[in-house]
Amino acid sequence: MTEAELKKHLDAAEKSPKEIAAAVLGLPEKTLRYKPSPDKWCIWEMLGHLADMEILYAYRIRQMLADKDPIIAPIDQDAWAKNLGYLESPISELVALYGLNRHANVRLLRRLKAVDLLKSAVILNSITQSPLATM
Secondary structure (H helix, E strand, O other), rough: OOOOHHHHHHHHHHHHHHHHHHHHHHOHHHHHHOOOOOOOOHHHHHHHHHHHHHHHHHHHHHHHOOOOOOOOOOOOOHHHHOOOOOOHHHHHHHHHHHHHHHHHHHHHOOOOHHHHHHOOEOOOOOOOOOOOOOO
């Protein structure tokens, strides 16, 4: 990826939170909770997903930039949506959280050097169980 291409992607990424906020804030709750089918997400859940993924990306980006041999664990996005209370979080908070973390991530990514873009991580394919209390 060239520096110009990276800048173009980051410019688009930086605009995304405002575009999403403009699209969803003020929509009726019925619209935000509408599911096209039982196994599909509603807008509300999609916003929760965006907020959580921006946090996850923040961590993964920092792992790849700072750690010697970073390992990225997979997630089950449907389990996250179901178990992390996306539908219990106010829409305004999800939008704000997404926007704040996206801003921080884009700021970090704009500071990268070309050599940083060559960094990578191992994606873990198996999950080892470890209780949260032991972490």
